[in-house]
Each structure stands twice: as structure tokens, then as C-alpha cells.
Amino acid sequence: xxxxxxxxxxxxxxxxxxxxxxxxxxxxxxxxxxxxxxxxxxxxxxxxxxxxxxxxxxxxxxxxxxxxxxxxxxxxxxxxxxxxxxxxxxxxxxxxxxxxxxxxxxxxxxxxxxxxxxxxxxxxxxxxxxxxxxxxxxxxxxxxxxxxxxxxxxxxxxxxxxxxxxxxxxxxxxxxxxxxxxxxxxxxxxxxxxxxxxxxxxxxxxxxxxxxxxxxxxxxxxxxxxxxxxxxxxxxxxxxxxxxxxxxxxxxxxxxxxxxxxxxxxxxxxxxxxxxxxxxxxxxxxxxxxxxxxxxxxxxxxxxxxxxxxxxxxxxxxxxxxxxxxxxxxxxxxxxxxxxxxxxxxxxxxxxxxxxxxxxxxxxxxx
Amino acid sequence: xxxxxxxxxxxxxxxxxxxxxxxxxxxxxxxxxxxxxxxxxxxxxxxxxxxxxxxxxxxxxxxxxxxxxxxxxxxxxxxxxxxxxxxxxxxxxxxxxxxxxxxxxxxxxxxxxxxxxxxxxxxxxxxxxxxxxxxxxxxxxxxxxxxxxxxxxxxxxxxxxxxxxxxxxxxxxxxxxxxxxxxxxxxxxxxxxxxxxxxxxxxxxxxxxxxxxxxxxxxxxxxxxxxxxxxxxxxxxxxxxxxxxxxxxxxxxxxxxxxxxxxxxxxxxxxxxxxxxxxxxxxxxxxxxxxxxxxxxxxxxxxxxxxxxxxxxxxxxxxxxxxxxxxxxxxxxxxxxxxxxxxxxxxxxxxxxxxxxxxxxxxxxxx
Numbered sequence: 001x002x003x004x005x006x007x008x009x010x011x012x013x014x015x016x017x018x019x020x021x022x023x024x025x026x027x028x029x030x031x032x033x034x035x036x037x038x039x040x041x042x043x044x045x046x047x048x049x050x051x052x053x054x055x056x057x058x059x060x061x062x063x064x065x066x067x068x069x070x071x072x073x074x075x076x077x078x079x080x081x082x083x084x085x086x087x088x089x090x091x092x093x094x095x096x097x098x099x100x101x102x103x104x105x106x107x108x109x110x111x112x113x114x115x116x117x118x119x120x121x122x123x124x125x126x127x128x129x130x131x132x133x134x135x136x137x138x139x140x141x142x143x144x145x146x147x148x149x150x151x152x153x154x155x156x157x158x159x160x161x162x163x164x165x166x167x168x169x170x171x172x173x174x175x176x177x178x179x180x181x182x183x184x185x186x187x188x189x190x191x192x193x194x195x196x197x198x199x200x201x202x203x204x205x206x207x208x209x210x211x212x213x214x215x216x217x218x219x220x221x222x223x224x225x226x227x228x229x230x231x232x233x234x235x236x237x238x239x240x241x242x243x244x245x246x247x248x249x250x251x252x253x254x255x256x257x258x259x260x261x262x263x264x265x266x267x268x269x270x271x272x273x274x275x276x277x278x279x280x281x282x283x284x285x286x287x288x289x290x291x292x293x294x295x296x297x298x299x300x301x302x303x304x305x306x307x308x309x310x311x312x313x314x315x316x317x318x319x320x321x322x323x324x325x326x327x328x329x330x331x332x333x334x335x336x337x338x339x340x341x342x343x344x345x346x347x348x349x350x351x352x353x354x355x356x357x358x359x360x361x362x363x364x365x366x367x
Numbered sequence: 368x369x370x371x372x373x374x375x376x377x378x379x380x381x382x383x384x385x386x387x388x389x390x391x392x393x394x395x396x397x398x399x400x401x402x403x404x405x406x407x408x409x410x411x412x413x414x415x416x417x418x419x420x421x422x423x424x425x426x427x428x429x430x431x432x433x434x435x436x437x438x439x440x441x442x443x444x445x446x447x448x449x450x451x452x453x454x455x456x457x458x459x460x461x462x463x464x465x466x467x468x469x470x471x472x473x474x475x476x477x478x479x480x481x482x483x484x485x486x487x488x489x490x491x492x493x494x495x496x497x498x499x500x501x502x503x504x505x506x507x508x509x510x511x512x513x514x515x516x517x518x519x520x521x522x523x524x525x526x527x528x529x530x531x532x533x534x535x536x537x538x539x540x541x542x543x544x545x546x547x548x549x550x551x552x553x554x555x556x557x558x559x560x561x562x563x564x565x566x567x568x569x570x571x572x573x574x575x576x577x578x579x580x581x582x583x584x585x586x587x588x589x590x591x592x593x594x595x596x597x598x599x600x601x602x603x604x605x606x607x608x609x610x611x612x613x614x615x616x617x618x619x620x621x622x623x624x625x626x627x628x629x630x631x632x633x634x635x636x637x638x639x640x641x642x643x644x645x646x647x648x649x650x651x652x653x654x655x656x657x658x659x660x661x662x663x664x665x666x667x668x669x670x671x672x673x674x675x676x677x678x679x680x681x682x683x684x685x686x687x688x689x690x691x692x693x694x695x696x697x698x699x700x701x702x703x704x705x706x707x708x709x710x711x712x713x714x715x716x717x718x719x720x721x722x723x724x725x726x727x728x729x730x731x732x733x734x
Contacts, residue, residue, distance in 0.1 A: 089533060151529075159536040159540065160534055160535070160536040160540075161532075161534060161535050161536050161540050161544060162518075162532070162533045162534035162535075163530060163531070163532050163533070163544060164530070164531040164532075164533050165528075165529070165530050165531075166456060166529045166530070166531050167527055167528060167529035168527070168528050168529075169526040169527040169528050173526065173527075173528050176551050177528060177530060177548060177551055180547040180548060180550070180551045181544060181547060181548065184543050184544055184547045
């Protein structure tokens with residue numbers, strides 16, 4: 001068993017707040033998952049967090065997440081038993097228990113899903129994910145960038161349906177099949193992705209993202225307690241850039257093909273008065289345009305924060321009149337490589353745009 | 368090993384002709400499968416046929432079929448290796464070899480699919496199926512009528528995608544999930560349904576349908592050789608009823624949700640001159656209306672035959688000007704029970720119609 005530290009109850013709140021910001025509008029509101037996890041903690045559960053580098057190379061790690069259109073989660077609460085189902089399916093399929101679970105995406109509610117299963121099963125969670133944020137599909141993961149296999153993966157629903165995808169031709173086919181099944185499931189499915197070895201997690205996981213989210217959430221909570229600006233705390237914690245401050249003027253949103261797609265228009269306030277900002281999203285914010293000119297795109301993290309509380313605003317929660325501040329946080333370095341950009345830049349989402357970043361001039365210098 | 372008799376090359380032709388008639392317009396044109404099976408026979412393969420009642424109760428039987436919109440098969444030939452894929456998947460899943468394979472549906476090309484796999488793998492085929500005809504979905508099978516479990520089942524495509532549905536809430540969910548996956552696969556998938564024990568096949572299989580199709584096909588071929596009326600031979604062989612003779616005047620057809628749906632209008636010729644006949648179909652012919660009045664519905668077999676050759680005409684092959692004769696053949700007795708009608712009468716297809724049959728007055732007397 002690798003060295004680990006138990007995640008505290010206090011840290012759960014920080015994790016939820018930080019992960020929701022890193023979700024860049026998607027990954028699902030963590031609120032229901034946080035409530036369910038706190039209930040498990042109230043019953044005595046404590047989840048150990050282990051560093052990816054402390055895993056044995058041969059360890060088997062389960063990659064846990066919930067898939068679907070975030071808007072559906074507004075009406076469906078979290079249930080640890082559902083999160084456990086695909087984990088058990090995968091253990092049955094491969095014929096052994098997992099040594100640890102990890103996050104598919106640190107962004108949004110999916111930061112909490114592996115903790116729900118781990119709290120029930122008594123497993124540790126690895127301090128790593130495969131996105132460093134949230135993204136709409138497995139094609140956008142670090143494991144896909146690394147050309148690891150996409151199968152097998154398990155999907156379950158809240159009825160009694162269980163699907164195991166035992167082979168897929170590639171990561172795009174993996175996503176195509178999963179997406180059709182989850183739409184039929186009601187645009188929400190519980191999944192356990194292809195198991196990863198400890199070696200694969202070390203080589204291709206995005207390390208330290210659970211601690212990153214906890215630190216980010218802590219900064220926001222502490223700024224609120226001190227009556228300081230939580231948005232400034234986000235920028236300071238993550239080396240971010242402020243993009244725009246204003247008021248949501250228009251939202252266009254539709255749940256299609258298991259995704260939530262649309263755009264939001266924002267009218268400037270304060271120093272941005274007289275300017276407009278447009279955000280386009282597919283579950284997550286993908287492109288930002290200031291007065292019609294693209295000034296940030298995926299894979300940079302485009303986050304919409306409540307201007308007062310610093311709380312993240314999900315794409316399914318955007319509404320007319322909200323006072324928000326758009327910020328950009330730097331993307332994981334892996335996604336800025338040529339192969340990484342193939343999987344995460346706007347063209348990977350069918351958008352005819354190159355990657356644009358406020359961090360771009362310094363990109364080569366990033367670790 | 369139960370007693371068996373090898374199916375001869377000559378019988379393959381009869382099987383294809385008879386199965387295509389029993390397909391009631393669906394099940395897919397058997398032509399490609401027949402060519403592939405003859406190629407295997409030319410290489411020395413011979414498939415044993417065993418009676419269902421000769422199976423050991425504990426035998427494990429693989430249920431093999433191809434799923435999808437028949438129209439797609441016009442452009443995709445048969446490949447025994449593809450048919451074998453889901454069989455191997457299922458054997459891996461359950462951890463043992465099958466003792467025999469059986470047909471999901473005797474109708475159309477699916478009569479030949481299990482023979483393709485059996486010829487490659489050296490397995491016998493059981494003289495039974497679960498429909499006694501063709502139907503659009505597993506909900507319409509005798510196994511569903513018997514409330515046997517619908518899972519696990521395996522789906523594979525021509526790329527490298529393989530899906531195992533390890534649990535489903537019921538037969539309708541089984542169909543919903545499979546249908547979405549197969550549409551994504553390109554409206555054609557190779558499947559191995561839930562394995563059945565010898566006992567289950569004895570209790571719930573439709574027995575003798577392979578021999579029935581061979582006898583039907585033989586009757587048609589012999590009538591052609593003797594310059595007798597093949598349509599009359601079909602009626603005599605199966606105790607059928609002639610419904611209408613005429614010329615196809617209009618066809619409306621669309622491939623949606625992995626099904627081929629539509630309707631055909633027929634203008635009367637000979638003794639039916641001055642009358643019209645309308646057929647509605649979902650892969651298979653479901654309802655016949657003579658001059659607007661329903662005179663036959665599923666589960667009775669509604670078959671469209673070329674008026675000269677007696678060859679079946681599939682729903683994907685209907686075209687303006689064809690000279691055709693519509694005939695009705697009696698449904699398997701199981702489907703005429705109240706539970707059977709729940710699964711196979713028009714309401715099981717979303718049609719607001721009761722079962723209507725030219726055989727109805729004598730239905731109680733049928734075995």
C-alpha cells in the first residue's frame with residue numbers, strides 16, 4: 001500500500017469548490033456529490049489520497065466518472081451505489097480488485113465520483129486525473145493523447161442496465177458508442193473507464209490535480225472569510241488571467257446527443273463597460289470572443305465565476321442577469337504539445353479555429 | 368453429443384429459399400450468406416443439425432444472428448469471421464465453449480448466420496429458432512414470451528468494436544440498447560444473444576423450423592422444375608392462405624432507428640382486378656389491408672412472393688411494377704396465447720390494432 005493521507009471533511013468542501021472552477025462550466029455541479037460524500041463521512045468513512053508516483057507500476061487503477069448532459073444532473077441526485085456499480089462490473093470483467101481509484105476528470109462533480117465509490121469500497125484515490133479540468137469526451141483525455149487503449153469500459157444506469165465495451169476501434173469510437181448508450185440511459189451513465197496500471201498513471205495521468213483543486217477551493221473559501229475578492233484569489237492561486245467582467249445578457253442552450261451545447265453573451269461592467277464577451281460551450285466553455293475577436297480557446301481553462309462569491313457558474317446554470325467574471329487558467333502542459341492540441345484544441349470539437357491563449361507567448365517556458 | 372444429420376449442399380439452397388419466405392419480408396436477403404456458406408461447404412465444411420429434444424438439459428447453446436436494417440445488407444456481403452466474433456466474445460464472457468448454436472430467427476438471412484459460425488467452429492446447429500419467422504426485435508421472441516433473461520448478449524461490428532450487454536432491465540431495454548449501438552455501428556451488427564440451456568431451448572424454442580424452411584424451399588424448387596405454380600406449392604407446404612395477387616403500385620420506405628419502415632400499395636390483377644392491397648412494414652410485413660380493411664396482422668406470417676417464381680420479396684426489394692402474390696402462413700402456436708400476443712400482435716409494434724387472422728376461427732384447434 002503506498003503512502004497516503006486521509007482527505008478531511010473540510011477538504012471535501014474545498015475540493016467541490018475548486019473542482020467546480022476547474023470544470024470550466026462542465027463536469028456537472030458537484031453539489032449533489034458533495035452531499036452524498038459528506039453523508040458517507042458522517043458515517044465514518046475517510047478516503048486516503050495517494051500520490052501517483054507512489055503507485056506500484058503493476059497496480060491496477062479504476063478510472064471512475066459520471067457521463068452525460070450536466071443539465072440532467074440538476075434533477076438527479078448522487079447515489080454512491082450507482083457509482084460503485086461500474087467499478088464492480090470492471091472488477092468482475094478483469095477478474096481482480098482495484099488497488100486504487102482515480103478521477104477521469106478533476107472538473108466539476110466528476111471530482112467527487114471516485115471518492116463516493118472509494119468511500120463505499122474502502123479504496124484509496126490517486127491524486128491525478130486525465131484532463132486537469134473537464135472535457136466533453138474521453139477523446140480529450142491525457143490517456144488518449146498517450147494512445148493508451150480505450151477499452152474495456154463499463155457503463156451502468158439507474159435501472160438494471162449494464163454495458164461493457166470490451167473492444168473499441170479507437171478513442172473516437174469509444175466515445176461514439178458510449179454516447180449512444182448513455183443517451184438511451186437518459187443522458188446520464190455511471191462509468192468505469194479502461195483500467196490503468198500504476199505505470200500508465202505515472203506516465204500519462206495529470207498529477208496532483210486533487211490537491212490543486214483543494215488548494216484552489218481553500219483560497220476561495222479563505223478569501224470569502226477575510227472579505228477579500230475571491231476572484232482575485234482564484235487568479236493568484238492558479239496563475240490565471242482575468243478576461244472580462246460583466247452581466248449575462250443572453251443564453252442559448254440545448255441538450256443534444258448527450259451534450260449541452262450553446263453560447264452565452266455578456267455585457268461589460270466596470271472597466272469592461274461598452275464591450276461584449278461571447279462564450280461558446282459544449283458542456284464546457286470552449287471559446288471566448290471579446291467584441292467578436294477570439295481571445296481564448298480550449299485547452300486553456302475558461303472559467304465563469306460569480307463576481308461576488310467566486311463560485312463557478314456551470315453551463316447549465318447560466319442565466320440572464322448574472323454578474324460574472326470570466327478568467328483563463330493555464331492548460332496542462334501535455335495538452336500544449338502538438339499531439340495534445342490534436343486532442344484538445346478547438347478543431348477536436350469540430351470548430352474551425354486555432355488554439356488562442358492569453359498565456360501563449362510564455363507557453364514554451366511552461367513545465 | 369446428440370444425434371445429428373449433416374445438412375447437405377442441396378439443402379442449403381432450399382433453406383435459403385424457404386427462410387426468405389418465412390422472413391415475411393425481413394430477416395435480410397439470404398443471398399450473401401448462402402454464397403459464403405457454399406464457399407465453406409466447397410472447402411469441406413458440413414454442419415450437423417440436431418433436434419432440440421436431443422439436447423442435454425445442461426447444454427449451452429449460442430443464439431446467433433445479424434441485426435440491423437435489411438437495406439444495409441444489400442451493400443454489405445456476408446463474412447463468416449464477423450459472425451464468429453460475437454460467438455467468441457460470449458464464450459470468453461461465460462468461460463466455456465458452446466455445445467451448439469441455434470437461430471434467433473429462421474426468417475431471411477438470419478437462418479444462415481448460425482450455419483456460417485458453425486461451419487467455421489465445427490459446432491452443430493439446433494433445429495429451432497425463437498421466432499418461427501422474422502421479427503424486428505428480441506422482444507418478439509419466444510424467449511421473451513417465456514420471460515427468460517435477455518442478458519448477457521454480445522454485439523460486434525466490422526471494425527474493431529465489441530460491446531457486451533451484461534445486464535438489462537428487461538427485453539425492451541435489451542432492444543433499446545442494442546438498437547442504439549447497432550445504428551452507431553452503421554445499422555448492422557453481429558450478435559450472440561443470451562446463451563440458452565438445452566432445457567430452455569426445449570421448453571421455449573420454436574422447434575423444427577430449420578427442417579420446415581428446408582421443406583418449404585424444396586417444395587418451391589421442385590414446383591419450378593415441374594413447371595407447376597410455386598406459389599401454390601408454398602400454400603400447400605405450409606397450409607397457407609392466398610390473400611391477394613397484383614402489381615406493386617407504390618412503395619414508401621425509410622431506414623430509421625436501425626429499422627426499415629414503410630408501406631407498399633398493390634393494384635389487383637386476375638381475380639383481384641379492381642381491388643387494392645396495402646402492406647405496412649417494419650423490416651417485416653406487419654399489417655395487410657384489402658381495400659382499406661385489415662384482413663391479416665402479425666404474428667401471422669404475411670409473405671410477398673414473386674407471382675411467377677414464388678421467390679420471396681423483401682421489404683428492401685419492393686419496387687414499382689413487381690407482379691406479386693401476398694399469402695398468409697400460420698403463426699407459431701406460442702404467439703397465439705395471450706402472453707404471446709402481448710409480444711407479437713400489432714400493439715407490440717405501436718400499432719393501434721387487434722390481431723386479425725384468416726386462420727382465426729380455427730386458432731383454438733391449432734396444436
